[in-house]
Amino acid sequence: MSHGAHKARRGTKRQSGIVASLFAPAKATHSLKAVRQAQAVATNGAMVGLAPEVVDKLNEIVPPTRRSIRLARESENRRHAAVVSVSLAALVGATATAVMSGNPSRPTFASGEETTTTSTLRPVGAASRSESRAPLQEPGVKSMSREGTWSLGSDNTSLDVSSMSKSIANNPQIAALMDQDYSILPAGFNPNHATGDSGNGYAFSQCTWWVYVRRHQLGLPAGSQMGNGGQWAASARALGYWVDNTARHAGDIMVFAPGQDGSSPTCGHVAIIEQVNPDGSVVTSECGVTFQGKTFSRTFTAAQVAAHQVIHY
Structure with missing residues (x-):
């Protein structure tokens, strides 16, 4: 009995096993390298070219590796740091502009100049309630006084009472006449009496x-x-x-x-x-x-x- 045919079949099984192992779910990989190996086995070493669209789709569905995850994280951190730096620079610039706008009298200095302001605090002695205190007044400043006078102006030193309306008459013509007669009106006169009209x-x-x-x-x-x-x-x-x-x-x-x-x-x-x-x-x-x-x-x-x-x- 000849066994050559059996050997041939065993070789065929090995080839099938290799192809199956390349696409077995347990390995959880569909990388471009594995696909090309499978193509080489299936075609006895002859590689079949893939369209660019197919290659992009394969790369899209390939599970991410640890290296790709690390590289993606580093890229995201660099982008975030750049955004924060730009935002911080804009905030500092806006703050400086607001400070300068709120203090128009504040002097500006050329680059490289340094200014120093020195303040001296003078101790103030404590005074008891029984001691007399000097008025809080700066040297050369006149003290304020509550005393004073006021006037209506150089041309109006008194009020002209006769020009002020005193009438409660509903009729404007009667009100005007009553203002002229205010000093001689009868006692208790009611300008809004019945008219009989x-x-x-x-x-x-x-x-x-x-x-x-x-x-x-x-x-x-x-x-x-x-x-x-x-x-x-x-x-x-x-x-x-x-x-x-x-x-x-x-x-x-x-x-x-x-x-x-x-x-x-x-x-x-x-x-x-x-x-x-x-x-x-x-x-x-x-x-x-x-x-x-x-x-x-x-x-x-x-x-x-x-x-x-x-x-x-």
Whole structure:
């Protein structure tokens, strides 16, 4: 019996074993060297070239060795140290810039110069509470004093009280007039009293009609149902108006009793004072039934005015 065939088979088994050992899972390696050895055995020494993409993929899936791990760690440490150095340098530069910006008066020195500042601390002796102490004052510095004066300025040495508003009137025109009359106002006078105004309730061209119209033109109040001209003073007092016998401002109402200074002997009359002259005389504006809404004017002396009642506000 011939055994040559058996030897050939044994050789084939050895080749298969080598190939199997190269790719056995127990070795846990697929390195490029092992692959080439396997190719050499399988092809009887003829190496088959691998495409670059295949080589890169094999290198990617190869398990890392201790050497590769060490080299990767050293490379990472060097990169981290470089990043820290750059960050530290930037921080130091920013701090130096901030310090110099916050101290613009701080002197700068040329490279290589050194400066030295010497401070001398002087001992201060302890003083008991019973001892008298000298004032804390530096030489050549004037002491501070609480005493002094103040003023409004060279052109304003006093306050002009008359120019300050003291009125609580809701009507701005009345408030201005009250500021002028503050020293002569009746005691307890209320500038916000009832006005009795609900609209012009007087017949056209009557003296009362014109007084109501003119008062509203001047921004002053007038009642709507104050009666005939001769009754206006009593009606005004009842509502809270300031009434006396003196003409004070343009817009005051001059009341004529029945028959007084040519007025109606039955109804009396009212007129608007348009101007108060320095001598106390006044100029009026008036209307009547026969004037068809047109007005006329008269001048009364101070003595004549004093004989009439005058409604202010």
